[in-house]
Amino acid sequence: MSLARMAWRYLASRPAVTLLTLAGIALGAALVCGVLVLKRESESAMAREAALFDLVVGAKGGSLQLVLSCLYHLDVPAGNIPYEDYERLRRDSRVRWAVPIGLGDNYEGYRIVGTEPHFFELADREGNPFFAFAEGRHFESRFEAVLGSEVARATGLAPGDRFAGTHGLVRVAGSEVHDDFPYAVCGILEPTGTTHDRAIFGSLESVWEIHETEDRIHAAIQGTASLRRDSPREATAVLLRLETPGLRLRLADEIRKRSGGIAAIPLNEVMRLYQGIVSPMQRALLAIAGAVVAVSCLAVLATLLQAGERRRRDLAILRSLGARPHEVAALVFLEGALLCGLGLGLGWLLGHGALAVAAAWLRESTGLVVSTWSFAPGEAAALATMALCGLLASLAPAFAAYRRPPLADLSLDS
């Protein structure tokens, strides 16, 4: 019988203590793994999305608000900019690609983004098409709509189905439903792992038509129709890809000076948000997880010391049977090593398993697509550090077992 098997049998002989110690280690490891995976996924999702565009041009207000509202569909935009601004930017020789977006409505909480068909020609930084159609095609006329993958999954809408948008960017009970302007689904996008999965895309003209008509109706009701002229065409924002990223700062500065709007650099804003809010929170979570792991290591030490005290007689018996001091020390050390190894393994499974279980909810509620079963950067190192701490904690009782002479615990003298 190997020493490892003997160590396992000793652990199995006191299941309550073993399970509680394992649970402590596993919980700490699960927390560390979970936080690190979420950190990787959120960083990569935010950076992936932010890196798609060099500049976001919108109405005066906060840069972060502009990026969050028009790129991540999280905030409310400060206002609109004239459509002419888009046309002028499109013609600028430093702009490789530009697309306007118009916000205003939602369907079941998913934002309806008015844009132009060439939006779907967007390429990633390697030049590969960013969007792919799982079903159907992009919109070609007014009141056709393309659904992000998550919207299609959550709403069950399919090409050919019709739906009506609701006024406002978020779902609020009692909001005005644009029943007279139903959209027809013409395509569904493949998942992108970005917030585009949680958006509905239609033509900008559709957005204009809905709101101009609604405005005219409201004006007629209020008796002010004759006083109103047709409102100027507007966009909520313009998304830009420049000929070279080095032009970002200069062009942003020019836009700020010559128009009534602002230009935000998405990557800068995201990094600012990340370093200001998200990163400290993640560090705090990691610190908590580290504290749990430290407590677990102390629990391993306490468990082994307690077990060692209870088993002094057994270790003495083994010595009387011919076991060498290093063999009984190895037996005690292996118990600690098994506890740590099993605890960390269980913790990894628990952390990643919990993320796998929560993946659908995460995708639905945050748009975050989590790759659950792969190691996050730093995760292996964190687990190795935890294992090292556990093994160090096992050394003390093992050394005590090594040093103890057998006779004292056999009670043989009379």
Added chain:
Amino acid sequence: MVELRDVSVRLGRDAGRELRFSLERFEAARGEAVALVGPSGCGKSTLLNLVAGLRRADVGQVAVEGQDLAALGEAALDRYRGRVCGQVFQSFHLLAPFSALENVMIGLRFAGCRGAEARRRAEAALDRVGLSGRRRALPATLSAGERQRVAIARAIATDPPLLLADEPTGSLDVATGREVFALLRETASEAGRTLLMVTHDADLAAELPRRYDCAGLVASRPHEKGGAAA
């Protein structure tokens, strides 16, 4: 086989007095069965521990099969315990998480025998003590007599030339004690093993061919500064 000469061991100190084990000469021949008798605290178990290599003499010689135990290093002494001495204790000293078979196999493991050979020898030893049907039983589910039989099986499985038994019937009722005693004698005599058995039971001691009275081996004397007296 077993020879102790001019052995002295300091056992401890109490109220300025020193407790010391002193033995001029003890011998047991190969195959001989000796009962170590005497009142409690007289030094019977100390004598057994010296022969088992669990305690070293301060002075004097403890030799088993011509090997002076004082000359053995710690590692060699561990090997000696595993291969030369089979030990049986009053409170059985079985390992609770392991079955009867595993207890015997663990003894064999530390004597250098592992794997299939260890299993074969452990099964044979359990068969020999009449426990072939209780191999998988945990110590807690065995009767006291069965536990001591497992302990005897563990002691003889390594085929040692020397059996050391410290009050092997002390925790057993009279009838079971006699059975265990008989088994111990048989397993010693059939393999030509030397048996040293500590016992308080005068009847059992009388059944062994030789009795050695340990009375007076441990004495209390005023503490002398400056070293051990032989």
